[in-house]
Amino acid sequence: MQRTDVLIVGGGPAGSSCAWRLHQAGVDVTVLDRRQFPRDKVCAGWITPQTLDALALDPLAYAKDHVAQPIHGFRVSRLGDRPARVDYGRPVSWAIRRCELDAFLLVRSGARLRLGGPLQSLRRECGRWIVNEAFEAGVLVGAGGHFCPVAQHLGGLAKKPATVIAAQEIEFLLDAEAALRCPVEPEIPELYFTADLAGYGWIVRKGDWLNVGLGRQDRDHLADHVAGFVGALRAEGRLCADLPARPRGHAYFLYGESRRPCGAEGVLLVGDSAGLAYPRSGEGIRPAVESGLLAASAILDAGPTGDPLPRYEAALRARFGTPQGERSAGRLAALGHAAKIALAGRLLGSALFARHVVLDRWFLHRHEPALAV
Numbered sequence: 001m002q003r004t005d006v007l008i009v010g011g012g013p014a015g016s017s018c019a020w021r022l023h024q025a026g027v028d029v030t031v032l033d034r035r036q037f038p039r040d041k042v043c044a045g046w047i048t049p050q051t052l053d054a055l056a057l058d059p060l061a062y063a064k065d066h067v068a069q070p071i072h073g074f075r076v077s078r079l080g081d082r083p084a085r086v087d088y089g090r091p092v093s094w095a096i097r098r099c100e101l102d103a104f105l106l107v108r109s110g111a112r113l114r115l116g117g118p119l120q121s122l123r124r125e126c127g128r129w130i131v132n133e134a135f136e137a138g139v140l141v142g143a144g145g146h147f148c149p150v151a152q153h154l155g156g157l158a159k160k161p162a163t164v165i166a167a168q169e170i171e172f173l174l175d176a177e178a179a180l181r182c183p184v185e186p187e188i189p190e191l192y193f194t195a196d197l198a199g200y201g202w203i204v205r206k207g208d209w210l211n212v213g214l215g216r217q218d219r220d221h222l223a224d225h226v227a228g229f230v231g232a233l234r235a236e237g238r239l240c241a242d243l244p245a246r247p248r249g250h251a252y253f254l255y256g257e258s259r260r261p262c263g264a265e266g267v268l269l270v271g272d273s274a275g276l277a278y279p280r281s282g283e284g285i286r287p288a289v290e291s292g293l294l295a296a297s298a299i300l301d302a303g304p305t306g307d308p309l310p311r312y313e314a315a316l317r318a319r320f321g322t323p324q325g326e327r328s329a330g331r332l333a334a335l336g337h338a339a340k341i342a343l344a345g346r347l348l349g350s351a352l353f354a355r356h357v358v359l360d361r362w363f364l365h366r367h368e369p370a371l372a373v
Helices: 013-024 049-055 098-108 149-153 176-181 222-235 285-302 309-320 326-333 337-348 351-363
Strands: 002-009 029-033 068-071 073-078 084-087 093-096 112-115 122-125 128-131 135-142 164-173 190-193 199-206 209-216 248-253 267-269
Touching: 002 013, 002 128, 013 029, 013 049, 013 098, 013 285, 029 135, 049 285, 073 337, 073 351, 084 351, 093 098, 093 199, 122 149, 135 149, 149 267, 164 222, 190 222, 199 222, 209 222, 267 285, 267 309, 285 309, 337 351
Parallel strands: 002 029, 002 135, 029 112, 073 190, 135 267
Antiparallel strands: 068 093, 073 084, 122 128, 128 135, 164 209, 164 248, 190 199, 199 209
């Protein structure tokens, strides 16, 4: 049986960030993932400067061998209404391909990797975790996303009715002709809120790659909503290429919308395993990275015999407890649904609202400095 100080289940950005920080501090850490890397991971996929700072990742150096499309702004609208085009004149994010970024971060972590095998068994014995009867660890980190087996072992299903965001999306390579005809500016991705405000769609160009998708708080008839969104993009002339396959689905909780635990004695949950996606945008990469780093710091502070959970819970509350700037969103949320529907088109078509509320507050979190750990 292999002994390790920390075993991380899941090799995405949350798990690899935690492993990277621990390995830097000299901790023996192993990452277990059921998939081999690089693996297919469809995601609209943009990372902010704060996330890059937390990862000590230079986007220009990364771009030498990977897709890293600078994003200077966004085109924002309610579907069918006049859009607001916001251009900051400089990069405020970088569009990446998750299959590339996740593999890069995992290898860079320096952790011992055990890939291609799922978590099959998990038990606690004498203060240590026994995984698959093959690994023994003092601390276990669940980083397996919304359906993380560690979260399920802890009873991680929501303890109250919770909003689950369901999304479908596809990412594909444009051929030479389609790339020339594509009207989407690589530096200006497009966001389309649905008419009922229950979700939004997007179209993001990453060089010659195109990502198209839609997520909703209502899972009913999701495929029909996605088909309608794709049809609307075609009708508006924003999508000039045929989708090469059916969009693929995934799900996640929004932070504060469920009571999924963030851990138990000797085990911590990070990223989507803990339901940490931002409430307004559903963006999960930055919360995944930051929670992974916070978990690593809690483990290091607790030492080999302490329980990191109290430190981790306090760090999560301090970082994600009540997002700053929600007062602006709260005033809109306080209106009745019919009033919000009536106002949505005008507000979302306003460059001021799109920039200072939708983008600065909800999507980019520009008011929140990079995590220092």
